[in-house]
Amino acid sequence: xxxxxxxxxxxxxxxxxxxxxxxxxxxxxxxxxxxxxxxxxxxxxxxxxxxxxxxxxxxxxxxxxxxxxxxxxxxxxxxxxxxxxxxxxxxxxxxxxxxxxxxxxxxxxxxxxxxxxxxxxxxxxxxxxxxxxxxxxxxxxxxxxxxxxxxxxxxxxxxxxxxxxxxxxxxxxxxxxxxxxxxxxxxxxxxxxxxxxxxxxxxxxxxxxxxxxxxxxxxxxxxxxxxxxxxxxxxxxxxxxxxxxxxxxxxxxxxxxxxxxxxxxxxxxxxxxxxxxxxxxxxxxxxxxxxxxxxxxxxxxxxxxxxxxxxxxxxxxxxxxxxxxxxxxxxxxxxxxxxxxxxxxxxxxxxxxxxxxxxxxxxxxx
Numbered sequence: 468x469x470x471x472x473x474x475x476x477x478x479x480x481x482x483x484x485x486x487x488x489x490x491x492x493x494x495x496x497x498x499x500x501x502x503x504x505x506x507x508x509x510x511x512x513x514x515x516x517x518x519x520x521x522x523x524x525x526x527x528x529x530x531x532x533x534x535x536x537x538x539x540x541x542x543x544x545x546x547x548x549x550x551x552x553x554x555x556x557x558x559x560x561x562x563x564x565x566x567x568x569x570x571x572x573x574x575x576x577x578x579x580x581x582x583x584x585x586x587x588x589x590x591x592x593x594x595x596x597x598x599x600x601x602x603x604x605x606x607x608x609x610x611x612x613x614x615x616x617x618x619x620x621x622x623x624x625x626x627x628x629x630x631x632x633x634x635x636x637x638x639x640x641x642x643x644x645x646x647x648x649x650x651x652x653x654x655x656x657x658x659x660x661x662x663x664x665x666x667x668x669x670x671x672x673x674x675x676x677x678x679x680x681x682x683x684x685x686x687x688x689x690x691x692x693x694x695x696x697x698x699x700x701x702x703x704x705x706x707x708x709x710x711x712x713x714x715x716x717x718x719x720x721x722x723x724x725x726x727x728x729x730x731x732x733x734x735x736x737x738x739x740x741x742x743x744x745x746x747x748x749x750x751x752x753x754x755x756x757x758x759x760x761x762x763x764x765x766x767x768x769x770x771x772x773x774x775x776x777x778x779x780x781x782x783x784x785x786x787x788x789x790x791x792x793x794x795x796x797x798x799x800x801x802x803x804x805x806x807x808x809x810x811x812x813x814x815x816x817x818x819x820x821x822x823x824x825x826x827x828x829x830x831x832x833x
Contacts, residue, residue, distance in 0.1 A: 480574040487547045492540035496532050503528045514608040527601035530594040539787050542759035546779035549767025579756040590749040591722035599719035639666040655685040675703040740808040744801030747812030758819035765826035790815045
């Protein structure tokens, strides 16, 4: 009998919490996800990417969205759970049956522990890797020159070349083709003209199978020197991507990689502070469920039977706002002062722990 009652009791409260958590985290993730969805679709329209690119980018957004939404959803779910139990008179019944506040909180504590383990993996490894894949996909799209649409009597910007087609027939057969090269260091002008040709367009390049034409080139050092060559057939391949190097962002690095960078040295004091503050911020989100749990429980226990879920939402908004405000302030201090880079982001955890201790001691007399 001693094992049965805690088992049923623990399962009941955990089930109630998880029900609220799934609903709230779904709503918050949807709201955050939609802002990213709009940006990704807008970029896809701008650069003419494929549906596969859109789907891949949206999938890579999800870990970061979950990491942002989960702590907030957990805090709201805790207060909703306790408020619902209070409205139904279940808290009073549990207390009358001899359950202490600590016993009531125990199932919520184990849920917080499980979420903390998940957030630890997401914040330090899963989210940085998915963010790197997302940035890689964005850079892949930006490397494309533009969305190329073949139209007659229109100059098309192909990066190093401008393309003009007088006529465009079926099967992408063109008449009177003119190509002008831009940014040619060794020539004032480079032109390719052809009476006809076949256009082969892919995502990464445009192929030109030219017929009956001429190539002209004016030397940059001697403008009077003109090189001209006639051809019966000539094949060109123009890349539609720009190869660019980019330095990896700190958000793309796993926490273990950040520590390796710090140990290897070669970083400026500002970079060291930024790297350390990033590590602190990630793990503040990891342990946020515990702090938010112990702040929320005394409030939930004190609301009383006549309280409603509106008060829970109000307290949740205030607690979440204060937590993230302190975290933002702490990260800013950490990035500014190297000596405080590690401890400063933990400001909401320290403040929250102090507030939780005060509420448990003063409000619940524990």
